[in-house]
Amino acid sequence: MNNQDIKLLGKKFEEDIITWRRYLHEHPELSMQEAETAQFIHDKLLSFSANLVVQRPTPTSVIARLKGGKPGKVLALRADIDALPIEEQTDLTFRSTRKGVMHACGHDGHTAMLLGAARILVELQAELHGEVVFIFQHAEELASGADEILETGALADVDCILGAHLYNQIPVGQFGLAAGRMMSASDSFDITISGKGGHAAEPDQAQDLIYIGTEIVQSFSQLIARQVNAHDQAIVSVTKFNAGSAYNVLPDHVQIGGCTRTFSDTTREFIQRQMQENVETLSALYGATGTVEWTKGATAVINHTQVTDAVRTVIENNFGKEAIQTLNPHMISEDFGSYLKEIPGNFLFIGSGNSKEGITYPLHHPKFTFDEQALLNGTLLHVMTALTFLNSLDEITMK
Ligand SMILES: [Zn+2]
Numbered sequence: 001m002n003n004q005d006i007k008l009l010g011k012k013f014e015e016d017i018i019t020w021r022r023y024l025h026e027h028p029e030l031s032m033q034e035a036e037t038a039q040f041i042h043d044k045l046l047s048f049s050a051n052l053v054v055q056r057p058t059p060t061s062v063i064a065r066l067k068g069g070k071p072g073k074v075l076a077l078r079a080d081i082d083a084l085p086i087e088e089q090t091d092l093t094f095r096s097t098r099k100g101v102m103h104a105c106g107h108d109g110h111t112a113m114l115l116g117a118a119r120i121l122v123e124l125q126a127e128l129h130g131e132v133v134f135i136f137q138h139a140e141e142l143a144s145g146a147d148e149i150l151e152t153g154a155l156a157d158v159d160c161i162l163g164a165h166l167y168n169q170i171p172v173g174q175f176g177l178a179a180g181r182m183m184s185a186s187d188s189f190d191i192t193i194s195g196k197g198g199h200a201a202e203p204d205q206a207q208d209l210i211y212i213g214t215e216i217v218q219s220f221s222q223l224i225a226r227q228v229n230a231h232d233q234a235i236v237s238v239t240k241f242n243a244g245s246a247y248n249v250l251p252d253h254v255q256i257g258g259c260t261r262t263f264s265d266t267t268r269e270f271i272q273r274q275m276q277e278n279v280e281t282l283s284a285l286y287g288a289t290g291t292v293e294w295t296k297g298a299t300a301v302i303n304h305t306q307v308t309d310a311v312r313t314v315i316e317n318n319f320g321k322e323a324i325q326t327l328n329p330h331m332i333s334e335d336f337g338s339y340l341k342e343i344p345g346n347f348l349f350i351g352s353g354n355s356k357e358g359i360t361y362p363l364h365h366p367k368f369t370f371d372e373q374a375l376l377n378g379t380l381l382h383v384m385t386a387l388t389f390l391n392s393l394d395e396i397t398m399k
């Protein structure tokens, strides 16, 4: 089957893919609560073919495997399936029917595209080398789903993994690619400074925890500007600073929160260690106590160069050279990075913006939607990379 025939197959199933996306959009579920979504995916896959082996590695995720007619390697394609705690503000006819829950990150589209790819690859099973693993992953928005899937061992035999995210800052019809660093790791922190409060008129009898807090916050800017290598992108953002409730009382505790974004493990660890030290020593300097609690977030998405080059070739051959935008590293995050730490692979952006149609809102915005033409592009890319990769995976990942 040539690429023209695959495009025709894509066209044949495009309406189904859009219908699935709209159904999922109307019925969003939060991370770890994707029970109906997983059941929907499970049932759809079983309806495609008895040859799809469907498993449920965790209660709200689904994995399907399709063995080709010829021997070969194992390629995984991943979609995420969870929605966000956002009240939808679009006027779409298929807007969310669930109060305060919305597919504002395009995961409804990711799920529909991967279902579409499974549907088409079922048709091409006889000529498929090796095996395709379709991962419908839960809890991406908590940055925990990928690790949970990996821990089940369900991907132990996978040779290469590919994933994609819809992205409105790239026009529909184009793709965003990055070899190496693509998206940063993200962690969040909660700092508590405790000490002796007192009368605002007698600061010498108390500890001025707000002053200590401001010194700590300023020390973080110094840390990034002066102690991290300028080539190693890193951010510390303080987003919460809560203290006190009266005009004339010095509070006895201060809460500070925020997040960090990093790429290298060394810098990630260094920043955490150094922030901890700043909090403890600056607090102690003024007689107070400072503690930091960390919540580990997503691992950085660092694409494998050879796999990325091969994806680039697939896009060039099927969508044209002009369809590729080369990306600078982004400081947003994605838990796909966990897979890439263990399995060679690539993560890319599928352009889904359309400024003429007013489709410009970014991910996680209550008015977010995407151009549905992107669904066919993403589905075709899944299918074409699966066929190309499984025929040449030795060359791609062994170089
Ligand atoms: Zn998101």
Ligand SMILES: [Zn+2]
Binding pocket: 105, 106, 107, 140, 165
């Ligand atoms: Zn997302």
